[in-house]
Amino acid sequence: MAKEREQTISDAVIKRLPIYLRYLTYLDRMGVRTVSSHQMGKELGQNPAQIRKDLAYFGEFGRKGIGYEVRYLIKKIRQILHLDQLIPVALVGAGHLGTALARYNAFQQDNMRIVAIFDHSPLKAGREVDGIRIQPMEELKQTVKDKDIRVGIITVPDYAAQEVADQLVDAGIEAIMNFAPTIIHVPPNVRVHHADLTTELHSLAYYLRHPEYIVM
Amino acid sequence: MAKEREQTISDAVIKRLPIYLRYLTYLDRMGVRTVSSHQMGKELGQNPAQIRKDLAYFGEFGRKGIGYEVRYLIKKIRQILHLDQLIPVALVGAGHLGTALARYNAFQQDNMRIVAIFDHSPLKAGREVDGIRIQPMEELKQTVKDKDIRVGIITVPDYAAQEVADQLVDAGIEAIMNFAPTIIHVPPNVRVHHADLTTELHSLAYYLRHPEYIVM
DNA sequence: TAGATTGTTAATCGATTAACAATC
DNA sequence: TAGATTGTTAATCGATTAACAATC
Numbered sequence: 483m484a485k486e487r488e489q490t491i492s493d494a495v496i497k498r499l500p501i502y503l504r505y506l507t508y509l510d511r512m513g514v515r516t517v518s519s520h521q522m523g524k525e526l527g528q529n530p531a532q533i534r535k536d537l538a539y540f541g542e543f544g545r546k547g548i549g550y551e552v553r554y555l556i557k558k559i560r561q562i563l564h565l566d567q568l569i570p571v572a573l574v575g576a577g578h579l580g581t582a583l584a585r586y587n588a589f590q591q592d593n594m595r596i597v598a599i600f601d602h603s604p605l606k607a608g609r610e611v612d613g614i615r616i617q618p619m620e621e622l623k624q625t626v627k628d629k630d631i632r633v634g635i636i637t638v639p640d641y642a643a644q645e646v647a648d649q650l651v652d653a654g655i656e657a658i659m660n661f662a663p664t665i666i667h668v669p670p671n672v673r674v675h676h677a678d679l680t681t682e683l684h685s686l687a688y689y690l691r692h693p694e695y696i697v698m
Numbered sequence: 699m700a701k702e703r704e705q706t707i708s709d710a711v712i713k714r715l716p717i718y719l720r721y722l723t724y725l726d727r728m729g730v731r732t733v734s735s736h737q738m739g740k741e742l743g744q745n746p747a748q749i750r751k752d753l754a755y756f757g758e759f760g761r762k763g764i765g766y767e768v769r770y771l772i773k774k775i776r777q778i779l780h781l782d783q784l785i786p787v788a789l790v791g792a793g794h795l796g797t798a799l800a801r802y803n804a805f806q807q808d809n810m811r812i813v814a815i816f817d818h819s820p821l822k823a824g825r826e827v828d829g830i831r832i833q834p835m836e837e838l839k840q841t842v843k844d845k846d847i848r849v850g851i852i853t854v855p856d857y858a859a860q861e862v863a864d865q866l867v868d869a870g871i872e873a874i875m876n877f878a879p880t881i882i883h884v885p886p887n888v889r890v891h892h893a894d895l896t897t898e899l900h901s902l903a904y905y906l907r908h909p910e911y912i913v914m
Numbered sequence: 915t916a917g918a919t920t921g922t923t924a925a926t927c928g929a930t931t932a933a934c935a936a937t938c
Numbered sequence: 939t940a941g942a943t944t945g946t947t948a949a950t951c952g953a954t955t956a957a958c959a960a961t962c
Contacts, residue, residue, distance in 0.1 A: 494928095494929070494930095497897065499904070500896070500897035500900035501881075501894070504896070505881075518943060518944090519943075519944075525881070527881065529931060530931095531930075534945065535930085535946080537945090538945055542944085544943075544944050544945080545938060546936065546937045546943055546945080547936095547937060547941080548938060548942080548943070549942085549943065549944080563900055563901070564906055569903055578798040578801045578802060579798045579802055581798070582798030582799075583795070583798075585794045589899065591896070592900060633899075633902060635899075640804070656905075657906060659899055664720070665721075665743065667743075673905040675899075675901070677893070677898055678717070680804045680805060680807070681716035682713075682875065682891050683851075683875055684715075684716035684779055685712050685715065685779070686875055686889060686891050687785055687810060688712050688780060689873055689889040690849070690873055690889075710952095710954095734920090735920075745955060745956095746955095747955055748953090748955075750921065750922090751921085751922080751955095753921090754921055758920085758921070759920095760921080762919055763920075763961060765918085766920090
């Protein structure tokens with residue numbers, strides 16, 4: 483039933499799946515059993531055809547005339563995203579942002595679990611964040627191996643980000659989420675997502691009304 | 699010289715401008731005077747033609763045969779993004795993530811300045827974060843008016859996000875950056891950017907190698 | 915001058931949306 | 939049965955890239 487012929491699927495599609503998943507999880511909590519692409523599209527601000535097409539890349543999950551069974555679709559999307567298995571995550575950089583993310587509940591959900599925290603500063607090593615001991619950078623490689631860590635989150639200052647990325651790659655990490663405000667370069671077999679908080683905020687400024695100009 | 703005929707410019711273009719700006723600022727700090735679209739593209743992983751085209755929407759900033767003057771281009775991009783004026787920002791939700799962002803240096807740069815922090819909890823009201831007093835929600839509307847606040851950052855839990863968004867809109871805010879893991883709905887004259895930390899992380903899982911399947 | 919690089923038009927590529935037969 | 943809704947193909951739309959004349 484499911485198409486296992488993985489034609490490469492575009493990033494845009496993959497980025498939407500977790501959004502669908504989140505809404506479906508909400509519906510499930512509300513006790514809703516089935517949902518149509520139309521309903522989902524309305525709530526999420528997306529074209530229903532797009533939602534159907536996105537899902538259809540991976541199989542036939544719906545029923546004509548009925549819609550999608552919420553629980554079943556949740557299960558399927560979790561499978562597609564590999565969120566049906568526990569994914570151990572390492573966080574590097576125990577500053578304000580790093581510790582906030584480690585404590586951030588929404589972040590610790592859905593089987594992605596921060597299981598190790600590293601920091602460059604000897605002052606921080608030994609402290610705990612949410613029950614996880616902060617380790618020195620020297621222990622990164624071994625810990626990644628021991629705990630089977632597959633994803634790294636970078637929350638160090640920009641000037642240190644590339645060096646940390648190199649170390650994560652060297653330790654055998656498969657994917658990196660970078661919160662440092664700089665572009666990092668990694669080999670093609672490692673996936674990087676840039677969570678660009680600053681650029682996101684700055685692009686917002688463009689859309690402000692500008693009363694100081696007379697616009698006509 | 700600059701085209702003031704604002705054909706609507708696509709979001710994709712606007713989102714790239716702060717990335718250019720950041721790199722140019724770095725170059726300036728390094729003492730670099732001019733840069734070509736080719737150089738920029740190489741560093742930022744982007745097609746040079748795209749960079750030239752993006753910039754050309756707003757004017758002729760480069761010189762044929764030479765490239766772009768770094769300082770001049772910085773100035774121009776800052777103008778385009780309205781970052782040449784101080785933009786007062788309010789942050790709502792003084793939890794872990796909120797306080798971390800308020801203290802986050804990269805966030806307090808480039809004329810976007812968090813000038814007020816609000817929290818629902820009476821326990822938090824009165825405390826300070828980085829010299830800014832946490833105010834109760836009741837004071838939001840008046841403070842937004844008094845301090846001419848134009849942008850709101852939402853860092854409350856998901857279930858509270860829509861309510862906070864409504865209050866920000868009611869107070870006359872022009873743009874919202876939403877960190878709560880949920881979609882919020884606002885009138886069309888208000889701009890919302892979703893900083894979707896969780897979905898970003900979850901989509902990363904898709905790209906992990908999956909040794910448990912035999913892929914052929 | 916020769917080489918480099920812009921700004922811009924044209925070509926390509928990819929993503930979104932519309933439409934509809936199939937069917938619950 | 940009639941109405942609803944999927945999965946999918948075709949049409950549209952938009953964004954990216956290539957190419958090149960202009961020119962520093």
